[in-house]
Each structure stands twice: as C-alpha cells, then as structure tokens.
Amino acid sequence: MARFNVLKHEMVPEHSLVSKKEEETLLRSLEISKELLPRINRNDPAIKALEEISGPIPDGSIIRIVRKSPTAGSSVYYRVLEEGVFK
Template sequence: MTRLNVLLHEMVPDHQIMTGEEVTDLLKTFDISEDQLPKIYHDDPAIKACGGKPGNVIRIIRKSQTAGEATSYRLVVRRPKK
C-alpha cells in the first residue's frame, strides 16, 4: 500500500522545522517566549510528514493572493490525553 505524502498536496502549505538559532532570532524579533507561539499537535498529518517532534518550532509558508506569501509559526506540542 502506497502512503500519501500530505506535504505534496496543493492545499497543504510548506512546513519547515526551524533550527535553534532561527527560533532564538524569531523570539527576539517578536519579544515573545516559545509558550506564546500558537500550537500545533504532534500528530497533525503535516507535522508527522515533515518529521516534527514536540518542542520543535515549525515555519508555515502559505500562498496569499494579497501578500504573495504569508509566514506563520507553530510550536509542536503533544495532544492531551482524553
């Protein structure tokens, strides 16, 4: 059985795991802590496909009709148990 790579789907934006240095620069630029970043669960299909682990910060680059592209950032966290 062939697995679908969700990152190749046209509706899924580019997901990139940031380096420690990039994260440090990001947090300094916006004068925030990691806890203030929006969260994304570790079991999100795009996070699993790009190899993201809890504690990683992900750069998400979306196509935008008005801005050309829009960049957002997410902290990978574990999904809480029910």
C-alpha cells in the first residue's frame, strides 16, 4: 500500500496522545480507572500513523479521540493503548 496518512481519511477522527502529566487530572475528572477505558490496539493503523508523527508511544498511554458527532457537533472519547487482545 502506498504510504498515506490514515489520520487524514474522512472516516478517521482526530487522534492525539494525552501526555503523562494530563493523564492523572483526566482520570480524576472522569472518575474512572485506566483499566475501565476502551482499548485501542497497538497494531491499529491510526496508532501507527500517530507514532510516525510523534515517535514511539508506550503501552498504557491514553489516546484522545475527537469525533465529529451528528448530535453534539464534536465529542471527545478516550482509548487506552494496549498490546494484545482484551479479555
């Protein structure tokens, strides 16, 4: 496949990395522990593109996803990067 940036595809929402500093305040404001957040696979094409831009992303990082929402205009979603399959 030709190299192309999947993040620019119209079906792919914005992905960005939540920095380690922000993580704690984020989890506190959501009142949730990291294990309960939805997952994203390490092999996900969007993660690979993100790594190409900002360098390697360690496991357990939180990815902020800003979606275009038909009801709210835009909505923010979070996923935890995890290797392997979720049980």
